[in-house]
Amino acid sequence: MAEREPQDYQYASESLDQFATYEDYLDSQLSETDLFYLEDEELARQLVELGYRGSGETLRRDDFEARKRAERERNAQKTSAPKPLASAGKDLSQYPFLAALASREDMVRNGKLTVGTS
Known part of the structure; x- marks a missing residue:
């Protein structure tokens, strides 16, 4: 067998x-x-x-x-395996709102900052 x-x-x-x-x-x-x-x-x-x-x-x-x-x-x-940030390598200088989100992205992913919704 x-x-x-x-x-x-x-x-x-x-x-x-x-x-x-x-x-x-x-x-x-x-x-x-x-x-x-x-x-x-x-x-x-x-x-x-x-x-x-x-x-x-x-x-x-x-x-x-x-x-x-x-x-x-x-x-x-x-x-x-680390996941790359969605904002990595992107020029967001023309988009202040997206730049503000990008500056917080790492902290949000790691649980150091939460996003509140109402």
Whole structure:
């Protein structure tokens, strides 16, 4: 049997952020009927993990952890990348109102200044 890549498994195109733990991921594939007949949550999880239950291929624990780690790194890169100011590099000398807004833009973005509306 050929090894499958983590992206080949179910939830490959979905975010795993909705699952705090691997157990939550397994639980998402269980139905109330499964729990009713099996009467044991841990047994039901094991069946899902082994591929006997669930819709499609299930991620193994190490694949799940690797995907979660990769998602966290991607999200960290998105949030750490500085966004350029909208007014950067623009000559606003002919537009005093826009120049006043531009002088406040950085402080507003960083939460140091708020814009009041009524």
